[in-house]
Amino acid sequence: MEFFKYKHPLDFMGKSKIAMAISIILILASYAILATKGLNYGIDFAGGTIVQVKYDTEAPIKEMREQLKGNKLFDNASITEFGSPDEVVIRMKTTTGNVTQDIGDVTREALKGTGNFEIRRVDIVGPKVGNELKEKGLMALFLSVAAILIYVAFRFEWRFAIASIVALIHDVSIAMGAVALFKIDVNLDVLAAILTLLGYSLNDTIIVFDRIREGIVKSKNVNLAEIINESITRTLARTTLTSLTTFFVVFTLFMFGGEIIHAFAFTLLVGIIVGTYSSIFVASPILMLFGFDVKKYHTKLAQKAKREAEKERMRAQFESGVM
C-alpha cells in the first residue's frame, strides 16, 4: 500500500503564507485562552488535597456535598465525577501537615451512610513541595529546549536550530492552549506530556531537515524553496505514517488507558497533530524566512572540503617524510 507515491514535488512553500496565517491565529487564540481562562493547576503544582472515592453504584454527589458541608476541613471542596458515574474526586486547596490524622480517614467517617464506597486514592501536596515541583518543571522545560537547541545547531546550522525551536514553541503553545480550553488539570503528567511532545515534534522536524540538508548538499539546484518542497514531499509518507502509528497508540491510551492517564494522553494527542503539521508547515518556512542561502552554504562546504583535503595532503606529506 502507498499513500503518497512520489511523482513531483508538491508546492508546500507556495502555501506557506496560508499556513503561517493559520499558525498565527492558532497561537494567538491559545494565548488568549491562556490569558483569560488561565491554566488550571492541579495539586502537584498548586498544592492541595485530592480524595478519590469509588462507590458500588452511582455516586450520590448531592448527598456527599450535604454530608461534607459541616466539616471545616472540607470548606470550598469541589466534588466532581471522575471517569465514571461511580467514581468521584474531592478536591481541596488546603493541606494538613499532620502525619497521624489522615484526610482519607476523615472522609470515610464523614461520608458514612452515603452508600457502599471505598477510598481509592489520597494525594496531599503541601505548598512548599508544590512550589518546588513547579520550579523543577520549568527548569526541565527550559533545559531540554536549550540542550536540543545546542544539539541541532551543532548537527545542522544555527538557522535550523532557530527554526526548530520556533516550531517547538508553536507546538507547545497550541497544546497548552488546548489544555487550558478543556480545563485539564495541569499536573506532573501534563508536564511529562509536554516534554515528550518536545522530543516528538523535534523528531519529526529533524527528519524533514535532514532531507533538506541532504538536498542542499547533493543537488545543484540553489533555489531553497524548491529543495524544501522536494524534501518535504519525499518525507511526506514517513511523516504521515509515523504520526499515524504514534497517533494510534496515544489514541488507545486516551480511550482505554483510564482516567488517571487521560490528561497525559490528551496533551500528547493534540501535540502529535500540531507537531506533525508544524514540521511541514512551520519549521521549513522559518528556514526560508531567516534567509538561508544555499549558494553561500555550497561555497562554505566547498571551502571546508578544500581545507580538509589540504590538511590530509599535509599529513600525508608529513608522514612520508617530505617536510
Add this chain to the structure above:
Amino acid sequence: MKLNYRIVIFALAIVFGVVFSVPSLLQTQGGKKITLGLDLQGGLHMLLGVKTDEALKSRIKSIAASVKHFADRNDILIDGLTFDENSVRVEVLDSDEIKSFDEFLSKIEGAKVATNDSVITVSFTPQEIEKIKKLAITQAIETIRNRLDQFGLSEPIVARQGEEKILVELAGIKTPEEEQRARELISRAAKLELMAVDEDRNARVYNMSDADAASYGDVILPDAKNPKIKYLVHEIPILDGSMLTNANVGFDQNNRPVINFKLNAEGAEIFGDFTGANVGKRLAIVLDGKVFSAPNINERIGGGAGQISGNYTVLEAKDLAIALRSGALLAPIYLMEKRSVGPSLGADSIKASMVALIGGFVLVIVFMIIYYRMAGIIANIALIANLFILLAVMSLFGATLTLPGMAGIVLTVGMAVDANVIITERIRELIYEGKSMHKAIEDGYANAMRAILDANITTLIASIVLYVYGTGAIKGFAITMSIGILASMLTAILGTHGIYQMLESKMNKSKNYRFWFGIKG
C-alpha cells in the same frame, strides 16, 4: 540464507530479552524482576519534613536535666534553673563551686558557657546548632527506618530527599487500618521521660494555668487514658528515653500488656539516686507528653528497670515497644506530601494500561503489515524484540514500572517503528529509481541512518532531562522511554538490516516488490 554478524547480534539480543524478561512476565520465584510502582500495586508514598527547632529545644532541656542532677549529686546549692529555646540559665549560690560547675559544663559538646558573677548561661555555638539540626534529620531517617523494618512490610523505602526531606515509600499496604498503623509508628515521637510529681502543689493542679505552673518550674500534663486527669510535674525531667537500652512487651498480673524497659548504666544510676531520695513521692512515666502512670516510690529502685502500663491492645503495645526501642525522634516530623493508592485502583490502572498497550500494539502491527507487507513483518519482529529487551533491561536493573512508565511503553510501540518506516521509505525510493535489491537495501540503510540518529538523540535528550528533573512516577516514564529508544536503535536498525541481508538471495530471485515492500516496483 546466509548468516551475518548483524543477525547474530540481533538473535543474541532477542535471547537476552526473552531470558531476562521471563521472571517479570511469568512472575517466577527467582530471578530479577521489575517492581511495580506504588501507583500500580497500591501503597503509601510520603515526603516528611523535620521540625529541627524542636531538636534544639530538647537538647537544651536535657542539658538542664543534667545540670540539676549534677547539682543534686554534689550537693551544690543552685537557684533559678531555667531554660528557653536557646539557653539554660542557672545561678550557683556557693561561689566556690562555680569552677567545678564550669568544668562540668564545658565538657558538654558544642556548649558555649558564659559566667556572669554567679549566673552561668549555657547555649550552643552556631556550628553545634547546625549539627544538632542535621543530626535531627539523619536520626529521624535512621529511626523511621528501624521502626519500619520491624513493622513487617517487605522492603520499606526510607531515604533522604534533598537537604531536609525524608522520603518514605511503603508498598503493599492493603487496608486503611494498616496505613494508619504505619503512619502512627512513623510519626510517634516515642519520647519517654521520667518526671517527678510536684507533690507540694499537685493538689492545686486543677486551679492552675500553664503560666502558674511555669512560674514554679512545673508543667501540667494530662493522663494518657483520661485526659481530664492532670498531673503537675517538674518541667526538667529526671531522665529521658535516650538512656533506654531495651523495651519489650510483657504482661502484668492481670494479664494486660505492659512495656518493660531497661536503662543503661548512667540512667540506672540517676534513677536509683532519684528514687532513693524521693521515697513516698510519685514518679510520672511520661510518653510523648502524656502521663501513662504515676506510681508511688516505695523504695530505692536499682538496676534501672521500669514498666509502662497502659490500656492498650497487644498490637499497640508491640508498636510502642518498637518505637521505644528504635529511639525517640529528636524532632517531630510533619507531612509535606502524601500519595496513597489503594490496591484496587492500582489493579484497575494495570488493567486499563494493558488494554491500551495491547490495543495500540495490535493496531500498529496490523497497519505495518498491510502497508509494507514483508517489510512490515520484519519491522514488527524488531518491535516485539524491542519490547522484550525493554522488559529485560528493566528487570535486570530492578527498575520500577509506574503508570506513566506504562504510558512510555505504549508510546515506544508507536515510535519504535519510526526507524523502520524511514528505512523502508528510503528503500522504496531507491527501488523506484531502478536500483537493485541489494543496492536499494544497503543505500536505504546508509541514507536513513543519519536522520534516525539525530531524531532519536533529540528524543533521548528530552527523556534524560525528564529523568533528572522528574519526580516519582514521572521518572518511570523517562526510564521506559529512554530504554525503548536505545533498544529500538539495536532492533530497528541493526536487527532488521540483518534480516534483510539474510533474505537477500531470496529477494533477488523473487523480485516481487509487492510482496517484499508493498509496492509495484
